[in-house]
Amino acid sequence: MNCKIALHPLYVLSLDQWGSRTVILCSVLVTGAGMILMSFVTNLFIGLRGLFVHLIPRLKDVGYSSTQAASILGLVFLLSGIGRFGSGIVSDWIDRRLVLAGLLTSQVVAALSLTQLGPSSLWHTGLFALFYGVGFGGTIPLRSLLIGDLFGPRAFGAIRGLIQGGAVAAGVFGPVFFGRVFDVTHSYNLALYISSAISAVAIPTTFLLQLPHRAPQVRC
Numbered sequence: 480m481n482c483k484i485a486l487h488p489l490y491v492l493s494l495d496q497w498g499s500r501t502v503i504l505c506s507v508l509v510t511g512a513g514m515i516l517m518s519f520v521t522n523l524f525i526g527l528r529g530l531f532v533h534l535i536p537r538l539k540d541v542g543y544s545s546t547q548a549a550s551i552l553g554l555v556f557l558l559s560g561i562g563r564f565g566s567g568i569v570s571d572w573i574d575r576r577l578v579l580a581g582l583l584t585s586q587v588v589a590a591l592s593l594t595q596l597g598p599s600s601l602w603h604t605g606l607f608a609l610f611y612g613v614g615f616g617g618t619i620p621l622r623s624l625l626i627g628d629l630f631g632p633r634a635f636g637a638i639r640g641l642i643q644g645g646a647v648a649a650g651v652f653g654p655v656f657f658g659r660v661f662d663v664t665h666s667y668n669l670a671l672y673i674s675s676a677i678s679a680v681a682i683p684t685t686f687l688l689q690l691p692h693r694a695p696q697v698r699c
Contacts, residue, residue, distance in 0.1 A: 513642075515687050516625060521645035522681040523583070526590060526674030527615060529653030537667045542598025554608040559616025566617030570624060576685045579621050583682045585614030590675045594668045628690050 530537075534555070538548035562582065570578045589611035596603055623639065630638050653674070660670035 524649035528650040529657035532654035555612040558612030562613035562616030582617040
């Protein structure tokens with residue numbers, strides 16, 4: 480028995496009842512949208528995981544105490560809640576690619592600001608926590624929303640797991656990369672510059688995603 484599965488208006492596959500999930504997952508790998516989204520998530524997590532693991536050592540390296548450094552990391556996670564809540568709301572009203580590009584830009588600016596961080600710049604670390612927390616948190620709901628927009632609800636969990644595979648690999652590589660750079664150069668700056676450049680490259684690729692048209696929201 481054959482059936483047609485609509486992933487979204489651009490992707491319609493003829494599948495049999497036994498191989499539908501396998502074919503859908505394979506199609507994600509070969510479609511431009513699937514490759515772009517997977518590469519975006521991979522690039523994002525190289526810097527994201529590397530910085531999270533090494534943020535406290537970075538802050539201690541420039542003169543902050545362990546308590547101060549841990550407090551700043553906690554503030555990043557606290558402020559990420561604003562990003563998660565805010566990006567979900569904003570992306571219902573404007574193009575999600577614009578929201579994603581803005582969140583990535585916020586992360587890049589925050590990461591680069593760490594290269595100029597001094598031991599007495601608590602206001603500087605507060606701005607870093609705001610920009611990085613909102614930028615990091617905001618991408619979390621957007622990743623799921625984009626997968627739904629691009630591929631629809633069919634096999635959503637399996638597709639999300641497949642896309643996250645790149646994040647897992649990058650999440651392992653990022654901390655090792657940051658640590659190796661510090662061991663060689665005795666500074667995290669080079670790792671911050673490289674991870675920021677990788678994230679910056681991902682910003683324009685978000686606009687290559689061809690999202691289906693969404694009906695405008697109606698205000699009550």
